Amino acid sequence: MTTRADLAALDQSDPLARKREEFALPEGLIYLDGNSLGALPRAVAGHLERVVREQWGQDLITSWNKHGWIDLASRVGAKIARLVGAEPDEVIAADSTSINLFKVLLAALKLRPERRVIVSDVDNFPTDLYIAQGVRQLLGERYELRLVKKDEVEAALDDQTAVLMLTEVDYRSGWRYDMAAVTRRAQQKGALVIWDLAHSAGAFPVRLDACNADFAVGCGYKYLNGGPGAPAFLYVARRHQGAALPFLTGWMGHRSPFDFDPFYDPAEGVHRMKVGTPPVLSLSALDKALDVFADVDMEEVRRKSLRLTDLFIEGMEPLCAEYGFKLVTPREHERRGSQVAYAHPEGYAIVQALIASGVVGDFRAPDILRFGFTPLYLRYQDVAEAVERLERVMRQGLWKAERFRERAKVT
Ligand SMILES: Cc1ncc(COP(=O)(O)O)c(C=O)c1O
Numbered sequence: 001m002t003t004r005a006d007l008a009a010l011d012q013s014d015p016l017a018r019k020r021e022e023f024a025l026p027e028g029l030i031y032l033d034g035n036s037l038g039a040l041p042r043a044v045a046g047h048l049e050r051v052v053r054e055q056w057g058q059d060l061i062t063s064w065n066k067h068g069w070i071d072l073a074s075r076v077g078a079k080i081a082r083l084v085g086a087e088p089d090e091v092i093a094a095d096s097t098s099i100n101l102f103k104v105l106l107a108a109l110k111l112r113p114e115r116r117v118i119v120s121d122v123d124n125f126p127t128d129l130y131i132a133q134g135v136r137q138l139l140g141e142r143y144e145l146r147l148v149k150k151d152e153v154e155a156a157l158d159d160q161t162a163v164l165m166l167t168e169v170d171y172r173s174g175w176r177y178d179m180a181a182v183t184r185r186a187q188q189k190g191a192l193v194i195w196d197l198a199h200s201a202g203a204f205p206v207r208l209d210a211c212n213a214d215f216a217v218g219c220g221y222k223y224l225n226g227g228p229g230a231p232a233f234l235y236v237a238r239r240h241q242g243a244a245l246p247f248l249t250g251w252m253g254h255r256s257p258f259d260f261d262p263f264y265d266p267a268e269g270v271h272r273m274k275v276g277t278p279p280v281l282s283l284s285a286l287d288k289a290l291d292v293f294a295d296v297d298m299e300e301v302r303r304k305s306l307r308l309t310d311l312f313i314e315g316m317e318p319l320c321a322e323y324g325f326k327l328v329t330p331r332e333h334e335r336r337g338s339q340v341a342y343a344h345p346e347g348y349a350i351v352q353a354l355i356a357s358g359v360v361g362d363f364r365a366p367d368i369l370r371f372g373f374t375p376l377y378l379r380y381q382d383v384a385e386a387v388e389r390l391e392r393v394m395r396q397g398l399w400k401a402e403r404f405r406e407r408a409k410v411t
C-alpha cells in the first residue's frame, strides 16, 4: 500500500513539480478535468492583456504585420508540432476540431476517389461521427460509414476502405489504440488514416512521424491549456500536402489572399487548410499557454501520468469493493491515455457531490465517472486526497442529496 509519506516523497523528487506554479489553480481544489478544459497558465492573462491593450488597442490594424498576427496559425502550429512528433510546417492551429476533421476527411476521401468506405469506431466522440455523417450526406449515399467496435476495426478494413478515422484515446474509457500498428494495417489495405488527438496532445508524447500518420486533428483547450473554445490543430503529412485540398476554400487558404483574386488558388502546404480570419485573441492565449511545454520532456510527462493513474487505480480498489465502482480503463500501460474512468449506476450524482467536496471530475453518459490526470499541475498527494474525498462522499451518502440529481446543461 502506498502511504501519504510515500506520496510526499514522490512529490519531493518529482522533476515536474516546479511546473505547478505556472498554473493559476484555486486553493484547495483538486482538478481532475484537464482532459476536458485545461487549467489556466498564469502567463496567459498578462499576455492577453498586452495583446488587447497594446497590439489591438494601440497598433490596431498594423498589428497584422507588426505583431505577426497573420502568421500566428503557423507559429502556434509549430509549437504543437513539437508535441505530436511532426515538422513545424505540417501543423496549423485553426478552427475547431470538428471543422478540421471535416477538412481533412474530405481531403482524404478525395485522395482515394475510387474507394467508398469510411471506417470508424462506434464509440468515437460523437462530433467525429457526426462530421463523417455530414460528409457522407454531402458526397452522396454511395459512400458508406462503417462503424465498428474497437476490436473489430482491423477486420472492417478492406479494399473499399478510403479512410480510417479514429480517436487515439477513447474519451469515455481512456482506452488507447496502438497508433503505429493500426496505421500500418490500414495503409497495407490502401486506406488513409486520420487520428483525432484530442486526448493525446500534451498528455503524452505522440509520434505522428514514426507512426506514418496521414492526417490528424486535435483540441487546443484540453491538455494544451489554450482556454475555453481555444483553436484546434490540424496536421497534414508532408507527402500529402501537394495533393490534399481543404474544400472549405476560404481566402486565408489562398496562395496570395491580398491579391483578392476572384479565383481560388490553394496556398502551399498545410497553409491551404486555413479558411477565414484567425481568432487572434484565442490564438494568442493558446500561443502563450504552449510556452509551458517549452522546457518539458514529454517522456517525463508520460512517466508521471502513468504513476498518477496507477496510484489512483490502486487507491480506488477498496471503493470498488465497497461501493460498486467498476474500472473501465485498461490497467495495461500501453492501452491507457491520461485518464481513469469508472462505471457506477449513480455516477452523475456522485460526481456532483465530489465536485461539491472540491474534486472536479466529470460524468459521461450513461454511467461513467471520468478523472483526467494532468502531470504538469497535479501532485501525487492530490491523488490520495481525491480518493479520500470520494470515500467520504460514499461513506456519508452525500451524493444522495436531491440537488445532485438535477442534470446541468453541460456535464
Ligand atoms: C475526441 C474529441 N474530438 C473532438 C472534440 C471536440 O471538438 P470541438 O473542438 O469541435 O468541439 C472532443 C471534445 O470536445 C473530443 O473529445
Ligand SMILES: Nc1c(O)cccc1C(=O)C[C@H](N)C(=O)O
Pocket: 035, 036, 037, 125, 171, 172, 364, 410, 411
Ligand atoms: N468541448 C467541451 C465543451 O464545449 C463543453 C463541455 C465539455 C467539452 C469537452 O471538451 C468534452 C470532451 N471532449 C469530452 O471528452 O467529453
